[in-house]
Amino acid sequence: MEENVGILEGYQAKVYPQEVVDGTYFYKAAPVPSCCKVRICGNCKLTANKVLKLEQYPIPTLDDLLQTAKGGQKYSKLDLSHAYHQIELDPSARKYTTINTHRGLFQYTRLPFGIASAPALFQRTMESLLADIPMCRPYLDDIIVTGKNDEEHLASLKAVLSRLEENGLRVKQEKCTFLQPSIEYLGHGLNKDGKSPLLKKLDVIKNAERPTNQTQLQAYLGLLGY
Known part of the structure; x- marks a missing residue:
């Protein structure tokens, strides 16, 4: 328990200055579940997810992404930093994201993990943002960029980076890859000839x-699907 509290303290110290959460009071708050992982989220299935209308938007498959990248010779991969937290919530919606911690009640000002519609909302936002840029496609917080030659590739890459900057979106530099003949993407190797399974996977x-048991079976099926 002390270790989990320490993780939560560190997380709160990091996100408070970034205005991701705001101290507040609301009649219904999601508890923060005990967990050894650093990523913190409220248990929204007990609160907001019970009453929110589920947003529907298709998440692309690997084959969808390959179709976008067809004809590409080299690949760049951009990883958005704390992706959901870069999407600002409307002030009227923030009270529904209230979390209950050992330091009191706080509401998110940015889209939090744990909201059932978050993946669909984020995917729709990113696709709308980048729709007119050729040979690029977002998969949630990962953006793949390619081109039939280096000139086209660099033009699309510059357009994507400019679009992200214009909209205040940041990438995690250490997780980005640029102009590589092959990359690891969604659990596969990707190059101009298509996809291949990764040996480590x-x-x-x-x-x-x-x-x-059923839980282990679901986890195993998820591993196979990925």
């Missing part, structure tokens, strides 16, 4: 323990 599947 195959090893994980081969070495996975046999599921013995």
Whole structure:
């Protein structure tokens, strides 16, 4: 428990100055579940997700992304930093994201993890933002950019970076890749010839323990699908 509190303290200290959360009071607050992972989210299935209308928007498959990248010779991959937290919430919606922590109640000013519609909202936002730029496609917080030659590739890459800057969106530089003949993307290797499985992913599947209950089976099926 002390370790989890320390993680939460560190997270709060990091996001408060960025105006991601705001101290407040609201009649219904989501508890923050105990967890050893650093990513913090409220347990919204107990609060907001029960009553919110689920936003519907298709998340592209790997084959959809490959179709966009067809004909590409080199690849760039951009990773947005704290992606959901870069989407500002309307002030009237913020009270519904209230979380209950050991330091009191706080509401998000940016889109938080845990809201059921967050992936659809984020994907729609990113696709609308980049729709007119050729040979690029976002998959949530990952953006793939390519071109039939270096000139086209650089033109699209510059357009994407400019569009992100214009809209106040930041990338995580250490997780970005530029103009590479092959990249790792969504659990696969990707190059001009198409996709291929990553050996390290195959090893994980081969070495996975046999599921013995429904929860383990769901996790295993998710591993196979990814």
